[in-house]
Amino acid sequence: xxxxxxxxxxxxxxxxxxxxxxxxxxxxxxxxxxxxxxxxxxxxxxxxxxxxxxxxxxxxxxxxxxxxxxxxxxxxxxxxxxxxxxxxxxxxxxxxxxxxxxxxxxxxxxxxxxxxxxxxxxxxxxxxxxxxxxxxxxxxxxxxxxxxxxxxxxxxxxxxxxxxxxxxxxxxxxxxxxxxxxxxxxxxxxxxxxxxxxxxxxxxxxxxxxxxxxxxxxxxxxxxxxxxxxxxxxxxxxxxxxxxxxxxxxxxxxxxxxxxxxxxxxxx
Amino acid sequence: xxxxxxxxxxxxxxxxxxxxxxxxxxxxxxxxxxxxxxxxxxxxxxxxxxxxxxxxxxxxxxxxxxxxxxxxxxxxxxxxxxxxxxxxxxxxxxxxxxxxxxxxxxxxxxxxxxxxxxxxxxxxxxxxxxxxxxxxxxxxxxxxxxxxxxxxxxxxxxxxxxxxxxxxxxxxxxxxxxxxxxxxxxxxxxxxxxxxxxxxxxxxxxxxxxxxxxxxxxxxxxxxxxxxxxxxxxxxxxxxxxxxxxxxxxxxxxxxxxxxxxxxxxxxxxxxxxxxxxxxxxxxxxxxxxxxxxxxxxxxxxxxxxxxxxxxxxxxxxxxxxxxxxxxxxxxxxxxxxxxxxxxxxxxxxxxxxxxxxxxxxxxxxxxxxxxxxxxxxxxxxxxxxxxxxxxxxxxxxx
Amino acid sequence: xxxxxxxxxxxxxxxxxxxxxxxxxxxxxxxxxxxxxxxxxxxxxxxxxxxxxxxxxxxxxxxxxxxxxxxxxxxxxxxxxxxxxxxxxxxxxxxxxxxxxxxxxxxxxxxxxxxxxxxxxxxxxxxxxxxxxxxxxxxxxxxxxxxxxxxxxxxxxxxxxxxxxxxxxxxxxxxxxxxxxxxxxxxxxxxxxxxxxxxxxxxxxxxxxxxxxxxxxxxxxxxxxxxxxxxxxxxxxxxxxxxxxxxxxxxxxxxxxxxxxxxxxxxxxxxxxxxxxxxxxxxxxxxxxxxxxxxxxxxxxxxx
Numbered sequence: 001x002x003x004x005x006x007x008x009x010x011x012x013x014x015x016x017x018x019x020x021x022x023x024x025x026x027x028x029x030x031x032x033x034x035x036x037x038x039x040x041x042x043x044x045x046x047x048x049x050x051x052x053x054x055x056x057x058x059x060x061x062x063x064x065x066x067x068x069x070x071x072x073x074x075x076x077x078x079x080x081x082x083x084x085x086x087x088x089x090x091x092x093x094x095x096x097x098x099x100x101x102x103x104x105x106x107x108x109x110x111x112x113x114x115x116x117x118x119x120x121x122x123x124x125x126x127x128x129x130x131x132x133x134x135x136x137x138x139x140x141x142x143x144x145x146x147x148x149x150x151x152x153x154x155x156x157x158x159x160x161x162x163x164x165x166x167x168x169x170x171x172x173x174x175x176x177x178x179x180x181x182x183x184x185x186x187x188x189x190x191x192x193x194x195x196x197x198x199x200x201x202x203x204x205x206x207x208x209x210x211x212x213x214x215x216x217x218x219x220x221x222x223x224x225x226x227x228x229x230x231x232x233x234x235x236x237x238x239x240x241x242x243x244x245x246x247x248x249x250x251x252x253x254x255x256x257x258x259x260x261x262x263x264x265x266x267x268x
Numbered sequence: 269x270x271x272x273x274x275x276x277x278x279x280x281x282x283x284x285x286x287x288x289x290x291x292x293x294x295x296x297x298x299x300x301x302x303x304x305x306x307x308x309x310x311x312x313x314x315x316x317x318x319x320x321x322x323x324x325x326x327x328x329x330x331x332x333x334x335x336x337x338x339x340x341x342x343x344x345x346x347x348x349x350x351x352x353x354x355x356x357x358x359x360x361x362x363x364x365x366x367x368x369x370x371x372x373x374x375x376x377x378x379x380x381x382x383x384x385x386x387x388x389x390x391x392x393x394x395x396x397x398x399x400x401x402x403x404x405x406x407x408x409x410x411x412x413x414x415x416x417x418x419x420x421x422x423x424x425x426x427x428x429x430x431x432x433x434x435x436x437x438x439x440x441x442x443x444x445x446x447x448x449x450x451x452x453x454x455x456x457x458x459x460x461x462x463x464x465x466x467x468x469x470x471x472x473x474x475x476x477x478x479x480x481x482x483x484x485x486x487x488x489x490x491x492x493x494x495x496x497x498x499x500x501x502x503x504x505x506x507x508x509x510x511x512x513x514x515x516x517x518x519x520x521x522x523x524x525x526x527x528x529x530x531x532x533x534x535x536x537x538x539x540x541x542x543x544x545x546x547x548x549x550x551x552x553x554x555x556x557x558x559x560x561x562x563x564x565x566x567x568x569x570x571x572x573x574x575x576x577x578x579x580x581x582x583x584x585x586x587x588x589x590x591x592x593x594x595x596x597x598x599x600x601x602x603x604x605x606x607x608x609x610x611x612x613x614x615x616x617x618x619x620x621x622x623x624x625x626x627x628x629x630x631x632x633x634x635x636x637x638x639x640x641x642x643x644x645x646x647x648x649x650x651x652x653x654x655x656x657x658x659x660x661x662x663x664x665x666x667x
Numbered sequence: 668x669x670x671x672x673x674x675x676x677x678x679x680x681x682x683x684x685x686x687x688x689x690x691x692x693x694x695x696x697x698x699x700x701x702x703x704x705x706x707x708x709x710x711x712x713x714x715x716x717x718x719x720x721x722x723x724x725x726x727x728x729x730x731x732x733x734x735x736x737x738x739x740x741x742x743x744x745x746x747x748x749x750x751x752x753x754x755x756x757x758x759x760x761x762x763x764x765x766x767x768x769x770x771x772x773x774x775x776x777x778x779x780x781x782x783x784x785x786x787x788x789x790x791x792x793x794x795x796x797x798x799x800x801x802x803x804x805x806x807x808x809x810x811x812x813x814x815x816x817x818x819x820x821x822x823x824x825x826x827x828x829x830x831x832x833x834x835x836x837x838x839x840x841x842x843x844x845x846x847x848x849x850x851x852x853x854x855x856x857x858x859x860x861x862x863x864x865x866x867x868x869x870x871x872x873x874x875x876x877x878x879x880x881x882x883x884x885x886x887x888x889x890x891x892x893x894x895x896x897x898x899x900x901x902x903x904x905x906x907x908x909x910x911x912x913x914x915x916x917x918x919x920x921x922x923x924x925x926x927x928x929x930x931x932x933x934x935x936x937x938x939x940x941x942x943x944x945x946x947x948x949x950x951x952x953x954x955x956x957x958x959x960x961x962x963x964x965x966x967x968x969x970x971x
Contacts, residue, residue, distance in 0.1 A: 014774040017767065018792045021850065024807030025799050041810060083698035094691035102699065104962070109706050111900070111958050113908020115927045116947045119934055120709030123716045123944060143705040146698055166329050167362035169349040171376035171421070181375075185366045204800055206911065207927075211934065223802040227916040231806065239803050246798040247791070254787040264408060 025243060032236035039230025050233040062234045065222035072134065072218060073202040076141035081195045083142075084149025085187070091150070092157040109147045117144060118211030125212065132214030140212045141205060145198040152197055156190025200246075278305040278461030279340030279353070279428035281326065286335035288321055288485075295321040297485040299335070303478070308455050308462045310476035312469055314508065318485040319465045323431050326463065327356045340428055350379070355422035356431040359438075361414045363406035369393070369417050370402040376425040392424035393417075395454065412443045419451070423458065430455075432464045436471065448475050469509050473497065481505045498555075499542060501634045506553050513602050514553040516637045519546065526627065532598030536573045536630070543632025551633045557605040558629040561592060561614050562622040573630065575599060576622030582654040583613050590614075593654060594623055601655075710951070717944035728938030735941070742945045746929050750949065753926040756838065756913075757906035760845035761853075764902050765895070767846065768854040772894075773887075776861030793854050805844050805917045809835055812843075812918075836920030844912035849905065853898040860894025900961065904954050926950055 035045040055063035091102070109117065121140050125132060164186065168178035206220035213221060223235055286299040296318045303309045311319045324330040326337060328349035337345045344352050355376065363372050370389050377385035393399040396416040406414055415435055422430055432451075436444045452475050455462045466472050472479050473493035480490040481504070489501040500506035503514060515536065521528035526537050529552055538552045554573075566574065578596035590613050592604040602623055606614055615621050717738055719730035743750070771793070779786045796804055811818055812834045822828040834840050868890065872882035888895075910927025913919035919928075926946055933943035 010770060010774045010778060014771050014789070017771045018789065021792065021796055021847075023811070024804040024847075025796060027807040027811060028799055028803050083701055086694040087698040090691045090694035093685060094694070095685040095687045096691045096695065102695065105699065105702055105707070107958075109702070111904055111954060113905060113927070113950055113954065115908040115910065115930050116713070116951045117706075117709075119930055119943055119947045120713040121705065122934065123940060124705075124709040124712040126940070127712055127716070139705060143702065146702060150698075161360065161362065163358050163360050163362035164364060166349075167356070167358060167364070168375075169329065170327055170354075170356045171425070172350040172379040173375075174348075174350055174379075177379060182364060200797060204797065206800075206802060210931070220800050220802050223800060223806070224911075224916075227802070227806060231803075236803070239799050243795070243798045247795060250791050251788065254791065255784065258784040258787065 028236050029240045029243070032233055032240045034233050034236075036233045040233045040236065041230070050237050054234050054237050061217070062219075062222060062232060062238065065217040065219045066238050068134070068216060069203050069219040072137050072141060073199045075138050076145055076202045077195050077198045079138075079142040080145035080149050080198045081191060084146045084194060084198075085153050085191055087146070088150045088153035088157055089187075092154055106147050106150050109144050110151075114205075114207035118208040121208070122211040132212055132216070134216050136212045136214070137209055137216060137218070140208050141202040144205075144208065145201055148197055148201060149194040152194035153187065153190050156187055156193075160186055203242075278307075278459060280305045280338070281429055281461065281463065282336075282338040283322070283326070284336045284338070286322075286325065286337070287333045288318070288325060288330065289333045295485055296325075296332075299485070299487065301480065301487065301490075303461060303463060305340075305461050306459050307477045308452065308475055309464065310472035310479045311463065311465045311482055312467070312472040312479055312508075313482035314467055317482045319467075319482050320433060322482070323356070323433050323463065323465045326429070327354055327431055328352050329356075353428040354431060355425050355427040355429075356433060357415075357418050357422050357435045359433045359435065361406075361418040361435075363414055363417055363421070365406055368403050368405060369398070369409070372406065372417060373421045373424050375421065380425070388424055389420075392420040395423065396420045396450075411438050412447070415439065415447065419454075423454070423460075426458075427460065429461045429463060432462060434466050435464075436466075436468075444471070451475060473509070481508060483508075499631050500553070501544060503551065503633055503635050506631075506633065511556055511603055512553040513556060513559075514551055514633070515599060516549060516551045518549050522546065527632070534575060534599070537627045538630040538632050539628055542628075542630065544634035545632060549637045551635055551637045552630055553633065554625050554630045556591070556603040557589075557607075558625050559602070559604045560624050561594075561604050561606055562624065563615055563619065565622055566624055569624070571627055572624045573627055574622060574624045575602065577620045578602065578623065580615050580617050580619045580621055581658060583615075583617055585613070592621075594621055595658075596623070713944045713947055713951075716940050717948050719941045719944075728940070730940060738941045738945045739949070742942050742949070745942075746926070746946065749924055749926050749929050750946075752838075752923070753907050753950075754953070756842050756845060756923075756925060757903050757909075759842050760849065760906050761899055761903045763842070763846045764850050764853040765899065768850055768857055768898070769895075772854050772857035772861050776858045777864060777866065780862075790855075790858065793858075794851050796848075796851060801848055802911060802917075804848065805911055808844060808847065809918055812840060835918055836915075836923070838923050840918040840920075841913045841923045841925075844918040845906045845909060848909075848912065849902040852901045852905070856897035856901060857891065857894040860891045860897075864890055896961065900957070904957070907954070908950055 031040055031043070032050060033046050033048065034040055034043055035047040035049065036042075037044075087106070090096070091099075096102075118140070121136075121143070122132075125136055130136065160183070165178055165182055168182040169175075173181065204220060205218075206224060209218050209221055210224070217225070219235075219238070223231060226232070226235070281301070281303040283299050283301040286296055286301075288294070288296040299318075299322065301322075311322060313319045321330065325332050328344070328347060328351075332345065335345070336343055339353065363369075364375065367375070370386070370393070373392055374385040374389040377388055382388065390399055390402065393402055396419055398413060398416055398420065401409065401413065401417075406417065409417065415438075418435065436447050439447060448471060451462075451464075464472070464475060473496075476493060478490065479493050479496050480487045481496065482488065483504050489496055489505045496505060497509050500509065500512065503512075506512035506514065515529075515531040517529045517531040517536070519527055520530045520535070522540075524540070526539050527543055527546055527550075529536050529538065529550060531552075536552060540546065543550065543552070562576075565577070568574070575596050578594045578599075580592055581595045581601065582591075582593040584591040584593075585608075587608075589605050589607050592606065592613070592615065594602045594604060596602055604623060715732065716730070718732070718734050718736060719738075720733040720735040722729040722731045775786055775789045775793075779789065810816060813819065814833055814835070819828065819834055823830055823832075828834075864887070868886050869882055872886045873879075877885065907925075908927050910925055910931055911917055913923045913925040913928055915921065930943045930946050930950075933939040933946070
């Protein structure tokens with residue numbers, strides 16, 4: 001969109017927009033260094049204390065919540081990734097009846113508001129007399145992650161040249177061998193991306209967890225509960241640490257991919 | 269043929285009564301084919317004729333609806349691809365992107381648990397002169413190099429039968445010519461049976477010992493390239509391999525050696541040995557390069573057929589030769605290829621010319637003319653434009 | 668839809684005939700059964716719960732199965748302001764998010780194509796907020812826009828705001844929060860579509876005497892419609908059901924309660940399960956209507 005105001009309008013806007021997006025993150029990060037007591041609202045002074053002593057006895061609750069979130073995320077990710085990958089392969093490669101219904105059933109969890117998902121599962125557990133625990137949380141998280149895994153892996157499977165697997169069969173590979181040595185290695189990047197996405201969704205989930213967790217606290221739930229009283233700076237520390245970790249991984253992946261492509265282009 | 273050992277030489281391939289139906293259409297109607305061991309066989313045809321399907325049936329990547337496939341006398345119809353002594357060079361090469369070139373070539377050997385796969389893989393790469401790139405990834409290679417790796421990957425397994433699915437399609441002209449010669453040399457050296465599928469008739473004729481022309485799921489004609497070209501059996505073959513001038517008429521005379529046909533008033537003669545049908549309505553033809561163009565009425569020669577006078581409608585220069593379109597009343601438009609022995613065309617547009625050819629160069633088709641079109645309708649834009657121009661000029665002249 | 672932006676840049680290969688095989692069933696069944704068990708059945712459960720009636724002589728929170736459709740009438744009567752408010756806020760937030768995200772997505776997806784590394788890094792910045800818990804993000808804004816914050820005090824000092832006005836606790840704050848939190852959901856699908864936009868169409872438009880604005884209106888917008896629709900759906904639907912932003916502990920106040928807050932309150936606090944369920948079904952039905960319209964036009968293959 002060329003506006004005669006100059007070609008700088010769009011880049012400047014974009015820069016400002018991106019800065020705007022970063023504001024709360026920077027705020028959270030800064031306040032992780034706040035020498036706060038119970039509530040982390042007013043700035044009292046700079047300290048590295050919170051970073052160095054994240055998990056003390058007094059702050060056990062935060063760390064426990066964080067630990068719970070990690071465990072739940074890991075388990076739910078494994079289940080969702082396995083189930084979702086299987087579905088994705090079936091959808092792209094095979095003919096079967098009720099394809100429309102399958103697509104719809106996979107799409108709906110992504111379109112349903114979290115309140116409805118959470119309330120529904122909670123009502124179900126209630127009706128069955130199942131007490132809420134880590135297990136119910138994991139079951140819930142697996143459920144809404146499957147669809148996202150399917151979308152991600154499906155894209156990867158679609159871009160896989162079927163001739164490669166045919167070559168594998170032509171070159172004396174039994175079906176198992178073709179899957180292990182040709183199909184799976186080529187799908188792996190997509191599966192990893194799906195697993196990462198699934199973990200991120202599970203880790204950050206609050207609403208569904210809130211309905212289905214009973215007394216178990218996850219990291220987001222802890223934040224919600226303590227929002228009224230005051231969130232300790234340790235929560236900021238953990239959140240910032242997670243943020244930096246995730247950012248480093250993603251940026252490294254992008255940079256190395258760009259470097260590799262540049263190297264290949266030069267070679268040819 | 270045990271999979272654990274290498275084939276000593278190529279094996280026969282036999283397809284018996286093959287039919288392949290897909291939901292919605294039939295790819296192969298009724299195919300019977302025998303390919304002798306050690307030969308270079310080309311399956312030639314336009315897109316959708318069923319040649320790639322045939323290849324995939326032999327490889328085991330598809331199952332025939334009915335029929336049997338025998339390799340070296342053994343029925344392999346029910347065998348899976350990894351059980352057959354057959355390897356394929358795919359059109360897209362299908363090199364595994366996540367493995368090195370060496371690993372790609374060694375893949376089949378490892379699956380069959382052949383001893384010392386690495387050494388054998390290097391040997392195969394040396395055969396295609398790419399051993400120095402053994403540790404590269406496929407994506408780092410050029411198209412021609414990838415093609416050669418695909419070939420090495422298939423050859424290293426010493427299959428009884430090697431299938432090539434239009435492997436040279438993605439290469440530029442010069443590289444393609446080079447690879448055609450290389451493939452032929454390798455085949456003769458190693459002595460394997462090659463089945464090459466292509467739509468490029470020049471490629472088929474250059475490389476193959478035997479060519480089969482396929483159309484709509486059936487083989488129209490099979491034989492040595494030269495025989496197919498000089499003695500086509502059907503109008504499809506006559507027009508798919510090179511170009512032909514075809515004429516339809518009724519037989520008006522028979523001698524022991526030749527048949528006379530009446531084409532719109534002109535009498536044309538065709539040797540009996542070169543005609544499939546000897547009575548009734550038949551279609552005869554002659555190749556454009558066998559025709560001579562005359563600017564004056566030539567003397568009558570009993571050994572030559574003569575058409576004319578006609579008018580040159582179009583002259584098209586293409587380096588080695590010039591193509592003339594000559595309109596002869598009652599016979600349609602005739603295509604003449606003349607080698608450019610001197611500079612400049614023999615006749616210009618609008619000139620009055622005669623066309624003649626040696627009787628022995630004509631051929632008679634096996635088609636029933638009632639099925640085949642009477643005159644080959646020339647629908648390429650060039651001749652349509654030429655005719656139109658001619659019509660306009662005539663119109664203007666009449667005003 | 669949206670997440671395809673991050674998975675692969677490879678174009679999908681022409682699918683060969685899909686095979687028919689019993690393996691398909693083996694691959695599909697575990698996952699699909701799981702979804703039937705943990706997604707469909709709960710929805711049915713919710714439906715049944717919405718018709719329940721209080722247990723005779725029972726405690727709070729004890730219900731029995733019935734067909735008390737009056738529940739629906741009750742919740743609509745009690746909570747129609749919340750329902751309307753939810754869709755209203757969600758709509759405004761969606762429009763604002765679209766206006767905010769489109770130029771950004773256009774810049775990253777069209778103008779920045781010459782620098783793929785920068786494209787990737789900018790996209791990382793767009794999704795970076797996902798890496799910080801969205802509760803913390805919303806809380807950060809609450810602090811930043813509270814009455815004592817630098818921003819608000821400055822605005823008041825510059826007389827751009829009345830001395831006794833607040834920002835937090837007002838509908839504006841809730842909408843602001845919703846918009847902010849869903850910007851990535853809007854940007855990614857837009858980027859995905861704009862990234863594939865062939866600029867030669869724009870050049871053709873220019874060549875055919877269209878002004879830049881006309882090119883934008885008649886060529887760019889229609890061609891980016893799939894992204895706009897996807898982004899709108901992905902923003903509006905979760906926004907309508909959100910309750911964090913509107914919660915009093917975050918950016919909301921007593922008059923900004925949305926349907927989500929009410930459902931949460933009824934379910935977890937008041938233990939009035941039928942009411943919560945009825946509201947959820949109402950919310951879900953509106954969403955389903957929207958999705959059905961979308962599916963009717965575009966088919967189900969595009970959904971995933």
